[in-house]
Amino acid sequence: MKVDKTLMASIALHVIVLGWGLVSFSSKAFESVEIESVPVDFVTDDQLNKVTAGIKSGKKENPKPPAEKIAEAKPVDDAVGKISEKKPIVTDAAPDPTPKPPDKPVEKKPDPPKPIAEDKPKEEPKPIEKKPDPPKIDPIAEALKKEEVKKPAPKPQAKAAPPPPPVKKREYKFDTETISALVDKRDPTRQAFAGDTLNSAPALGTAKGTAATLSASYLSALVSKIHDCWQRDGGGFDEEDLKIPITLTFKVDGTLATEPLIEVQPRTPRERALFDGARRAIIGCQPYTMLPPAKYAEWKSLPFLFHNKAF
Amino acid sequence: MFRPLPGPPLIGQPLPRLTSPLSRRAFTLAGGVLALSGIIRPASLAAQGGQAGGPARLEIIPGGTQAIPIAVTNFVAGSPADGEVAAGVSQVITNNLKRSGLFAPIDPAAFIERITNVDAPPQFQNWKTLNAQAVVTGRVTRQGDGRMKAEFRLWEVASGQQLAGQQYVTSPEYWRRIAHIISDQIYERLQGEKGYFDSRVVFVDESGAKERRVKRLAIMDQDGANVHYLTKGSDLVLTPRFSPSTQEITYMEFGQGDPRVYLYNIETGQREIVGNFPGMSFSPRFSPDGQRIIMSLQQGGNSNLFVMDLRSKSTTRLTDTPAIDTSPSYAPDGSRICFESDRGGKPQIYVMAAQGGPAQRISFGEGSYSTPVWSPRGDYIAFTKQGSGAFAIGIMKTDGSGERILTSGFHNEGPTFAPNGRFLMFFRDPGGNGGPSLFTIDVSGRNELKVPTPGFASDPAWSPLLS
Numbered sequence: 001m002k003v004d005k006t007l008m009a010s011i012a013l014h015v016i017v018l019g020w021g022l023v024s025f026s027s028k029a030f031e032s033v034e035i036e037s038v039p040v041d042f043v044t045d046d047q048l049n050k051v052t053a054g055i056k057s058g059k060k061e062n063p064k065p066p067a068e069k070i071a072e073a074k075p076v077d078d079a080v081g082k083i084s085e086k087k088p089i090v091t092d093a094a095p096d097p098t099p100k101p102p103d104k105p106v107e108k109k110p111d112p113p114k115p116i117a118e119d120k121p122k123e124e125p126k127p128i129e130k131k132p133d134p135p136k137i138d139p140i141a142e143a144l145k146k147e148e149v150k151k152p153a154p155k156p157q158a159k160a161a162p163p164p165p166p167v168k169k170r171e172y173k174f175d176t177e178t179i180s181a182l183v184d185k186r187d188p189t190r191q192a193f194a195g196d197t198l199n200s201a202p203a204l205g206t207a208k209g210t211a212a213t214l215s216a217s218y219l220s221a222l223v224s225k226i227h228d229c230w231q232r233d234g235g236g237f238d239e240e241d242l243k244i245p246i247t248l249t250f251k252v253d254g255t256l257a258t259e260p261l262i263e264v265q266p267r268t269p270r271e272r273a274l275f276d277g278a279r280r281a282i283i284g285c286q287p288y289t290m291l292p293p294a295k296y297a298e299w300k301s302l303p304f305l306f307h308n309k310a311f
Numbered sequence: 312m313f314r315p316l317p318g319p320p321l322i323g324q325p326l327p328r329l330t331s332p333l334s335r336r337a338f339t340l341a342g343g344v345l346a347l348s349g350i351i352r353p354a355s356l357a358a359q360g361g362q363a364g365g366p367a368r369l370e371i372i373p374g375g376t377q378a379i380p381i382a383v384t385n386f387v388a389g390s391p392a393d394g395e396v397a398a399g400v401s402q403v404i405t406n407n408l409k410r411s412g413l414f415a416p417i418d419p420a421a422f423i424e425r426i427t428n429v430d431a432p433p434q435f436q437n438w439k440t441l442n443a444q445a446v447v448t449g450r451v452t453r454q455g456d457g458r459m460k461a462e463f464r465l466w467e468v469a470s471g472q473q474l475a476g477q478q479y480v481t482s483p484e485y486w487r488r489i490a491h492i493i494s495d496q497i498y499e500r501l502q503g504e505k506g507y508f509d510s511r512v513v514f515v516d517e518s519g520a521k522e523r524r525v526k527r528l529a530i531m532d533q534d535g536a537n538v539h540y541l542t543k544g545s546d547l548v549l550t551p552r553f554s555p556s557t558q559e560i561t562y563m564e565f566g567q568g569d570p571r572v573y574l575y576n577i578e579t580g581q582r583e584i585v586g587n588f589p590g591m592s593f594s595p596r597f598s599p600d601g602q603r604i605i606m607s608l609q610q611g612g613n614s615n616l617f618v619m620d621l622r623s624k625s626t627t628r629l630t631d632t633p634a635i636d637t638s639p640s641y642a643p644d645g646s647r648i649c650f651e652s653d654r655g656g657k658p659q660i661y662v663m664a665a666q667g668g669p670a671q672r673i674s675f676g677e678g679s680y681s682t683p684v685w686s687p688r689g690d691y692i693a694f695t696k697q698g699s700g701a702f703a704i705g706i707m708k709t710d711g712s713g714e715r716i717l718t719s720g721f722h723n724e725g726p727t728f729a730p731n732g733r734f735l736m737f738f739r740d741p742g743g744n745g746g747p748s749l750f751t752i753d754v755s756g757r758n759e760l761k762v763p764t765p766g767f768a769s770d771p772a773w774s775p776l777l778s
Binding site: 219222223226227228229230231232233234235236237238245259268269270271272273274276277279280283284302303304305306307308309 | 367368369370371372373374375376377378379412413439444467468469470474499500501502503504690733753754755
């Protein structure tokens with residue numbers, strides 16, 4: 001049987017091309033990149049409101065506590081020591097946010113404060129005297145250097161925090177009983193900027209602090225917009241100031257859900273005209289797009305006082 | 312020859328209900344107009360000032376002062392023959408609102424929508440685009456009996472509510488008065504204060520060369536239209552004053568002998584001398600009830616104030632001083648009188664009880680004060696102030712505090728209050744070969760406007776509201 005050479009050549013070519021494609025198009029495995037942790041202090045809404053809200057019995061001369069927390073904090077200086085006091089836990093994934101990763105190979109480093117050798121300069125006596133065992137940073141780097149000299153990983157310490165004598169890694173076996181062992185029990189090395197106790201000293205609050213329990217930026221934008229829309233009508237020469245309590249109920253898109261609720265009855269035709277003027281301004285000014293939908297619960301219904309200051 | 316100017320027979324009634332739900336609601340709200348006449352008594356404003364408990368309120372103050380932007384549409388003509396009157400009504404309303412300074416009528420050239428059916432609400436989006444806060448629509452139709460029916464509706468653009476709606480029936484020649492009445496309705500609904508458009512002004516019309524000026528008593532609408540002459544000009548007339556309650560005026564006329572105070576009935580054209588006093592009688596003015604006239608009587612080199620009851624003709628002396636007491640004016644409640652006297656040296660303003668008695672000086676500024684006139688609202692006294700080579704028009708509170716000069720110049724004199732106390736009219740003489748003209752000014756000192764008159768004009772006196 002005669003074989004068609006061109007057919008064979010075609011098949012061969014297809015096989016080659018497809019084979020090459022299978023190899024070269026294979027995707028790389030997804031590499032998870034470790035993200036450096038950033039120190040964050042959580043302040044809950046409640047705590048913030050406690051700090052910003054005023055109370056009527058507060059002292060006037062002390063309008064607002066200068067700081068949100070009472071600064072009786074732990075000293076910063078034993079950050080390193082604390083870590084080494086704890087028994088190191090060997091784990092595969094225990095992150096060690098402590099030291100700043102040295103970017104350069106360690107042997108280059110003439111860093112005096114790092115106690116590589118025993119004859120350390122005296123400028124930093126604390127860690128040496130208190131804790132004679134050498135801090136682990138540099139030994140780690142040394143160990144790493146031995147293992148992978150050419151490639152100084154960006155975060156070599158993050159992988160593990162072994163004690164000076166490198167211990168064999170235990171084989172990981174999932175054991176629900178020992179999950180707690182995986183948790184990093186070391187004290188955090190970062191320090192809060194201030195104390196961890198909220199300053200509960202009462203104060204009268206500030207002008208913005210009295211605005212319900214809301215953070216004020218969008219509220220001031222709202223007030224500013226209505227202020228611009230609401231114009232005196234020029235009537236009522238020499239009339240008294242008038243304050244009109246009005247509650248507005250909004251939809252989530254910043255438009256009014258209902259007519260403005262004017263909570264008092266006008267006593268005179270002039271007052272009625274002023275009420276109407278405020279109402280027209282409120283209706284004509286919508287939508288109030290500065291109101292963030294995410295915080296709808298906060299501004300769904302807001303009480304206002306329209307103060308028609310006489311001209 | 313002057314013809315009496317009877318008031319037009321007017322039938323004012325609310326417009327009928329509309330059929331659409333929106334319109335029905337609008338008319339319900341229009342019923343709020345009743346509150347203006349005191350039928351609906353609002354509850355007390357207990358929570359006023361935000362004193363009530365509850366959460367802290369966000370305080371907002373007005374961003375500025377702005378005349379209310381309003382669109383006065385061309386009134387729809389019931390038939391082609393009514394077109395001119397319909398357009399005229401719209402024009403007079405627009406002019407009134409604009410001259411008040413408290414409204415900013417929108418140029419009709421910018422209108423997007425042309426109103427053809429006044430029984431349906433306008434397309435409010437079209438008016439919102441123009442920033443109009445209110446829209447006025449209306450219709451003028453000729454009835455079978457020849458009378459004219461005028462309807463209007465005042466719409467609020469923001470809410471789509473009808474704020475006011477009325478219809479009037481009258482003789483076609485009184486269409487201007489209808490326009491003034493509608494203007495007052497709009498003013499009153501949107502400003503919450505009484506209007507002043509349906510009123511007239513009596514003044515001294517001056518014509519001829521400066522040396523031989525002919526002075527005639529004349530009357531016109533407050534906007535300068537419909538001028539009628541009440542006297543022929545053979546005798547000199549001065550200081551006309553309107554009765555606050557009747558269609559009468561009182562004025563001083565130099566006849567053959569001494570100047571006399573006259574009473575003139577506008578409707579009948581009859582006139583009579585008030586009292587028969589030896590010597591000069593001048594600067595008359597009505598009491599608030601229109602039943603008495605207070606005036607100055609000359610006695611030797613002095614003059615004192617007297618009041619005469621128009622029914623009983625009995626005369627009562629109010630002052631007895633060796634000084635010139637003149638230009639008396641009643642407070643609107645009739646309890647007190649302000650007047651001008653030079654008993655302290657220079658002419659100053661004094662206030663005393665209406666029955667006479669001790670007078671209290673209230674003007675203490677530099678210069679001299681004259682022609683005091685009490686506001687119909689009772690809150691201010693307007694005056695002419697002379698000093699530093701200028702004549703100024705000003706106001707002060709009735710205790711003399713809060714003096715405020717509204718305008719000043721070579722010669723300004725004779726202020727008279729609009730019926731709502733918000734505006735003043737006075738006359739100004741620029742000097743030279745010219746003559747005096749009438750001006751209006753807001754009591755806040757803004758919006759000074761010349762009042763159109765056929766010739767020179769002086770000594771204006773504003774009437775009360777006609778309706």
